[in-house]
Amino acid sequence: MSILYDEGQQAIATESRRALEARVSKDELLPLLQTQGVYHQPFWATAKEQGWTALALPEAYGGLALGLIELGLIAHQAGRTLSGAPFLTSSFGAAKAIELYGSDEQKARWLPDLASGETIGAIAFAAGPDPLPAEPTVTLTGDRLTGIAGAVSGGLFADVAVVLASGPSLVLVDLSGVERAAIDSFDNSRCIADLSFADTPAETLATGDAARAAALHILALQAVVTAHEQTGGAEALMEVARTYAVTRKAFGQPIGAFQSIKHRIAELYGLVELARANCIHAASREGQADFITAAAAARLSATEAYDTAARDCVQIHGGIGVTWEIGLHLHMRRARSLALEQGSSFFWEDVLVDRLAGDEA
């Protein structure tokens, strides 16, 4: 069942929008792309100040005991302003893994600092194109981890990672002594890094089928947050396209009067609203049997909405749309980096169809 936002939730949306619009500008974001190892500090500072990092964690560990619905609303606004640091999802994912599968000791050690945002978490499940590999590249021997976890979003700054290792095993790793190599990316603000484990101590959270199921659950939680961020980005682009189409004139009239343009923007409206609807639904299904199905649908429609909006918004702008200065490429880049984090559409299509066909593992 879908939901209506209550007053508190609406206030979170309004307040986070206000805070982010006041603190983010395109001119701050552009330089981040050309430098490795820099993320949008004002965003993370805002996230900590506003308590967004604590939002979806239990009160016992300094959290605010809210959930995916509220975090999703903030992610939506972060997506609108393009400001989201990768930790919004990576730290959340790591914290949820510890909360759901960790021991009391592990929770006490990590959750309070993850809640305050002082500690940054990461998720390292993927092996190349496979976000949930049957044979992880990282090997667990006893309680030691060896091998390279490739292209971990936020990995450059993470203090702790939840890793899918051989077994399969879901393990918790303190990254303080771990070597990391930044990856030069089309969206450097995601702070993507290869993490090299060399006989690194690891603590097991789950093993075997339970580890795989746990990893999928964490991915799905993150995917719902990311889907909100993608939908926010798509919505902002739709508005940018709309504004440009009523202002820019050609052949004696606003270009938005041409059906080839106005219909393109109307189609974007459809994609954005379907994605938003699926996001709201998925966030409200956390803890229910159909959560993974709802998360997959949200993820698929949000990816389609953001990529299409990025493509079409640039097209509607014509030549100016491809310049560095106007910054639409920031959205193009972010649409793609968010589409790859937590599994591409191919992955989520399979997850969804397995469930619809009654074949889920």
Next chain:
Amino acid sequence: MSDLEAWRAKAVAWCESMVPTFGKAARKGLSVEDDLALGRRYQKAKFDAGFAGINWPTDLGGQGLGHIEKITFEAEEMKHGFPNVYFGISLGMPVPVLMQFGPDRDFVKERVLKALQGEEIWCQLFSEPSGGTDLAGLRTRAETDGNGWKINGQKVWTSWAQYSDYGVIVVRTDPTVAKHKGLTYFWVDMKAPGVTVRPIKLAGGDSHVNEVFFDDVKISDDHRMSPVGGGFAVALATLMIERYVATDSAGFGPHLDLFVDLAKEVRLNGKPAIEDGRIRQQIARNYAMRAGLDSINVRARRMMEAGMTPGPEGSLNKLVAVRSRQKLSELALDLQGAGGFAFDEHASPKDDWASSWINAPTGRIAGGSDETLLNTIAERILGLPQDHRPDKGIPFNQIPA
């Protein structure tokens, strides 16, 4: 249990009790006339059970409940394939407009009660050969004739006109003013001398739409439901009556689980089709799209329950769902290969892929074409400029043909 849940439970129980008499199996093989007769009995049963005119005033035979109760009942009713299609337009637009604008209240009450019980059917005479989307471009005219009016011209795409007793009609009463300003709204007796109804056979084989010809059809002035020249506003009111109806994210075609079942049965190049990436992608994308619509519709219902007005995103339903139905139906025929040729023109588009496919284009045109809906979204929701309209502000009889 909330009041609404209790209402839903009552609706579920009643609908289920009607299945043996009026369900899909009972209708199988019936001629249209026999099905209509069954439909009239169904409508009477619905009236007697208190499920007709759910949100209409009790003094006109309605139940005096809210819109939310109406769509809740219809969502349940829709699951069973009852013979109610003949009354959809009648009770959807013309009769509510009659209730609102009909000048003679005794006449109105009699008509409403008969329509609610399936005894009389009303049609809506709007579209014309020269203008469907451009409603205000219509050419059928009414001229004053003694104490009344005389109608000449032609309407088209009039659903169920061949079975209708009455119709509401918009005609041009003044060609010398701008096109929107010269229209007047009347009701007509479909059995009156000079009215000729000709069914149009559609691509899928059925004939629920008609051409209707008016040849010196005389009506008295008490048939008039708008001020002279004020018909366009009433026509718009007609179109706005049912903004939120019970919707179907399958675009009134087969549900996605039928496609999944087909993909599990059929082998494609030696492997189960459900394992084929192309098929999987279509299933996943269609699911995501339809789930989005379902979520929008649920939110709209919740907003109505809470006394709020739903957002404009409900306007996406027909646009998005019918396109998906059309493509998925093509793909279902592809999956069956030569086995997909079999065609039964009386099969239901709700569970037969060929029937769904051949009838899908109607869904993309009727009730606002895809292009019109995109314009509406762009202009009304997003505030983009209107299309260029060279006929704006020009007297109707001076618009270049």
